[in-house]
Amino acid sequence: MIRVGVSGAAGRMGETVCRAVEGAEDMELAARADPQLGASLADILDGVEVIVDFSRPDTALENARACLEAGVHCVMGTTGPDFEQLEGVGAANLFVAPNFAIGAVLMMEAARLAAPHLPECEIIELHHDRKLDAPSGTAARTARLIGEAGGNVHDPIHSVRLPGLVAHQEVLFGGLGQTLSIRHDSTSRESFMPGVLLAVRRVGGLDRSPLIGLEHLLK
Numbered sequence: 001m002i003r004v005g006v007s008g009a010a011g012r013m014g015e016t017v018c019r020a021v022e023g024a025e026d027m028e029l030a031a032r033a034d035p036q037l038g039a040s041l042a043d044i045l046d047g048v049e050v051i052v053d054f055s056r057p058d059t060a061l062e063n064a065r066a067c068l069e070a071g072v073h074c075v076m077g078t079t080g081p082d083f084e085q086l087e088g089v090g091a092a093n094l095f096v097a098p099n100f101a102i103g104a105v106l107m108m109e110a111a112r113l114a115a116p117h118l119p120e121c122e123i124i125e126l127h128h129d130r131k132l133d134a135p136s137g138t139a140a141r142t143a144r145l146i147g148e149a150g151g152n153v154h155d156p157i158h159s160v161r162l163p164g165l166v167a168h169q170e171v172l173f174g175g176l177g178q179t180l181s182i183r184h185d186s187t188s189r190e191s192f193m194p195g196v197l198l199a200v201r202r203v204g205g206l207d208r209s210p211l212i213g214l215e216h217l218l219k
Helices: 012-023 057-069 102-114 137-148 189-205
Strands: 002-007 027-033 050-053 073-076 094-096 120-127 158-161 167-175 178-186
Touching: 002 012, 002 189, 012 027, 012 189, 050 057, 050 189, 057 073, 057 094, 073 189, 094 189, 102 137, 102 167, 102 178, 102 189, 120 137, 137 167, 178 189
Parallel strands: 002 027, 002 050, 050 073, 073 094, 120 158
Antiparallel strands: 120 167, 167 178
């Protein structure tokens, strides 16, 4: 059994992760950390093998560092910081995913493939009104992948924050006499859970750390 702790456990994503871990036959929900629960990350590091973090962008980097220095693997779903600076820290592994939905990974891959052929594009990302970072980590990574493939993402990325949304993104390409729209919609937070559980199972065996992007675990 993999002993899992959840950081940000009182948030909507954290609560969903807790339920998913409890429902996995090969995992045990060993601890929860959240200011609303009166438990800090430091309080739960002893006795867990993997931390799943869905907390806040302003604490995510130090949370990941604390896990690595304590020898606890970290699956990071909080976006914003530059996690590459944690290369070589500690003896555990860090896995980071801007988006854990498998459909979102396929959307980013499709956009990367389209970029050399229809290089002019715009990104519109839409999330719930409590999401703190804009643009989203998914949008930023999509833009990076498109740029590496030779595409040109028009600035700025359009960020929409409204009640009723979960996580949505459209990449709109334009060319001579044609457009191509690639869109992914997460209509519930359960859409992220297969990717989260996959990362929990695989983080201990990564060949490099930090590793960024769920696509690396789908190969």
